[in-house]
Amino acid sequence: xIWKTVWQIGKTGICSEPAPDIGAAAAQEVSRIQAELLAILxxxxxxxxxxxxxCNGCELEINALGNPYYNLEGLGIRFVASxxxxxxxxxxxxxxxxxxxxxxxxxxxxxxxxxxxxVGDCGCDxxxxxxxxxxxxxxxxxxxxxxxxxGCPPEPVAILRGILQAVRRRVR
Numbered sequence: 001x002i003w004k005t006v007w008q009i010g011k012t013g014i015c016s017e018p019a020p021d022i023g024a025a026a027a028q029e030v031s032r033i034q035a036e037l038l039a040i041l042x043x044x045x046x047x048x049x050x051x052x053x054x055c056n057g058c059e060l061e062i063n064a065l066g067n068p069y070y071n072l073e074g075l076g077i078r079f080v081a082s083x084x085x086x087x088x089x090x091x092x093x094x095x096x097x098x099x100x101x102x103x104x105x106x107x108x109x110x111x112x113x114x115x116x117x118x119v120g121d122c123g124c125d126x127x128x129x130x131x132x133x134x135x136x137x138x139x140x141x142x143x144x145x146x147x148x149x150x151g152c153p154p155e156p157v158a159i160l161r162g163i164l165q166a167v168r169r170r171v172r
Contacts, residue, residue: 044076048086054093057153058120083109095136124148
């Protein structure tokens with residue numbers, strides 16, 4: 001039985017797709033953003049990502065930042081589990097009523113100088129959910145927001161731009 005499987009694997013070979021071509025302009029922009037982030041930071045940036053009630057579309061794009069193409073870890077940018085270790089909060093989704101207190105506590109637990117980036121249309125303006133009995137709406141109605149990254153969901157490059165914009169504000 002096992003030999004049949006091994007033979008099939010040997011016969012078929014590696015089945016995978018080539019990496020997508022996002023274009024030379026986008027690749028250059030990613031490199032430029034990465035270089036500028038390294039120049040400004042000179043050290044690590046730690047991010048606490050908070051899902052305040054999103055559909056997970058933005059989380060998929062945020063997870064893409066960890067792949068070898070964007071290489072956030074190589075830049076010295078890390079995601080952390082505790083807001084007490086974070087420099088920046090990356091918040092997605094319209095803030096659900098159930099997450100309102102948790103988001104406020106996360107913000108309060110983040111040490112100064114704290115930065116907040118609202119990601120996605122829902123985080124920026126409430127998106128299709130808006131404000132209702134179940135949703136507080138945009139992140140800015142619950143905690144102060146430094147930068148918004150619109151899109152449904154925004155591309156990883158747009159999220160990188162938003163992080164860079166927030167870091168630039170901290171330096172000034």
